[in-house]
Amino acid sequence: MTVETMDPVEVFAAGEKGRGLRVTKELSAGDVVFAEASFAAVVFDSLSLQVCHSCFRRQPNPHRCAQCKFAHYCDRTCQRAAWDEHKQECSAIRKIGKAPNENVRLAARIMWRIKKDTGLVSDAQLTTLDLLEDHLSKMTPEDLKELKVDVQHFYSYWPKKSKVVGEDYVSHIFGVINCNGFTLCDQRGLQAVGVGLFPNLCLVNHDCWPNCTVILNHGIQTALDASFHSKRRIELRALGKISEGEELTVSYVDFLNVSKDRQRLLKQQYYFDCKCEHCTNGIKDDLMTAGREGQKPSAEVLKEVTDFSLQALVKIEEARTKGDFHEVIKICRECLQKQDPVFGDTNLHLLRVLSPASEVLSFLQQFDEASGYARRMVEGYAKLYHPNNAQLGMAIMRAGVTHWHAGQIEEGHGLICRAYAILLITHGAHHPITKDLEAMRTQTEMELRLFKQNEYVYHSMREAVLSNKPMSVAGEQVQIKATS
Incomplete structure (x- = not known):
């Protein structure tokens, strides 16, 4: 990242929100406002054996660090690229015999980075960690107690020969992590796998209906230069037109909560009262709590079905955790039967x-039934989410694949095209997810043409796809792989 790439943004005083970022020129949907490498990042404890500690890709059989036996990597290329960051961590883990929790590991990586680069890694970094808010004065007694435990574990982990760090500063770093840590997803964007700190991103304030989105770019794994192979970069991307001088915003929480619940979550995690337009005016709250059109269930019935739904969701999660998927489906069907006449x-x-x-x-x-539920879910999401919301795009993509598996090629192709249009804006053309989606779009387009020309040929082709066998199309042998 160079100074030139940061030209479109500047820091400004954003009133009650403190500092913020605004653009110095007009931007369009899909424009990258800025890209930023992580100051420090770590894989979650629960996924430390499944995710590369360098590039954060999920791997079926990752390569383990032979010294600490904790860090895992895609291969030796990723391991070599990570060594400068991992070597002090590796030694510290070996000394205490085990790795501490992710917050302590991240705090230590931040401290080592500050020690190396004095907290400012490039001219394009718009703030230092010292200037970021920690909100320690606003924390509840319970949160402060947890933070102090982390501080104690940090000192047990921090090498005795390293520079002594004061408790106030360590507490500040933990506060910054708590309020500004950015969740990192795997290469498919489907699961949160780690947490990192990106100083410039920390300056972007929240709005429930933001004008930007943030994605993790996993770099180019096949690049000869290891820095491109494993560089953890976020990209701040414009969701629509942003006028010169307009503040940049992202959403800190999922929009799919009624305004009072979003406000509660934001207050609890980030210690501020959201006064955005959607919260102030309760925009879309009526849709999120809507009853069945043409029906007017009593307050008693609404409460009964709502309570039933909340209990069912707990049971669904418990069954999923146990891997009892048939129980999940049983509970879902029972719940939907109760909900459909009311919600x-x-x-x-x-x-x-x-x-x-x-x-x-x-x-x-069971793709036929799954596609029906996916279609209903996407129709509901589309009425609630911003039209270029990344989660909406991912949901439409999954619905498209489900329809394809169900043999519903017209619906499947249409959904995949809709998802592709959204992800081009939120992720960009070179992101692995978008590339996968483009391949799906090409495949379903070809299948749709065949379907319209000759249904028999189409069904023959589907059999070949599902059995992963080559087949002949227009006299040429082609290999088509089933998407998942």
């Missing part, structure tokens, strides 16, 4: 059941 198609309780129902049915290869 509208944008009701959050309904959508939160449709999501696991479609996902688990797809896993069980």
Whole structure:
């Protein structure tokens, strides 16, 4: 990242929100406002054996560090690229015999980076960690107690020969992590796998209906230069037109919560009262709590079905955790039977059941039923989310793949094209997810043409696809792989 790439943004005083970032020229949908490498980042404890500690890709059989036996990598290229960051961590883990929790590991990586680069790694870094808010004075007694435990564990982990760091400063770093840590996803964007700190991103304030989104770019794994192979970079991308002088915003929480719940989550995690337009005016709250159109269930019935839904969601999660997927489907069906006569198609309780129902049915290869639930879920999401929301795009993509598996090629292709248009904006053309989606779009387009020309040929082709066998199309042998 160079100074030139940062030209479109500047720091400004954003009133009650403190500092913020605004643009110095007009931007369009899909423009990269800025890219930023992580100051420090770590893999979550629970996924330390499955995710590369350098590039954060999920790997079926990662290569383990022979010294600390904790860090895992895609291969030796990733391991070599990570050594400068990992070597002090490696020694510290070996000395205490085990790795501490992710917060302590991240704090230590931050301290080692500060020691090496004095907290400012490039001219394009718009702030230092010392100037970031830690909100320690606003923390609850319980949160402060947890923070102090982390501080104690940090001192047990921090090498005795390293420079002594004062407790106040260590506490500040933990506060910064708590308020500004950015969750990192795997290469498919489907699962959170780690947490990192990006100083410039920390300056971007929240809005429930933001004008930007953030994605993790995993770099180019095949590049000869290892810095491109493993560089953890976020990209701040414009969701639509942003006028010169307009503040840049991202959403810190999922929009799919009614305004009072979003405000509660933001206050609890980030210690501020959200006064954005959507929260102030309760925009879309009516849709998120909507009853069935044309029906006017009593308050008693609404409460009964709502309570039933909340209990069902707990049971669904418990069954999923145990891997009892048939139980998940049983609970989902029972819940949907209760909900359908009462809730509208944008009701959050309904959508939160449709999501696991479609996902688990797809896993069980019951694609016809799964596609129906996925279609309903996407229709509800589309009425609630920003039209260029990344989560909406991912949900539409999964629905498209589910319809393809169900043999519903016209619907599947249409959904995949819709998802592709969104992800071009939120992820860009070179992101692995977008590239996969482009391949799906090309495949389903070809299948749709065949389907319209000759259904018999199409069904023959589907059999070849599902058995992963080559088949002849227009006199040429082609190999088509099933998407997943």
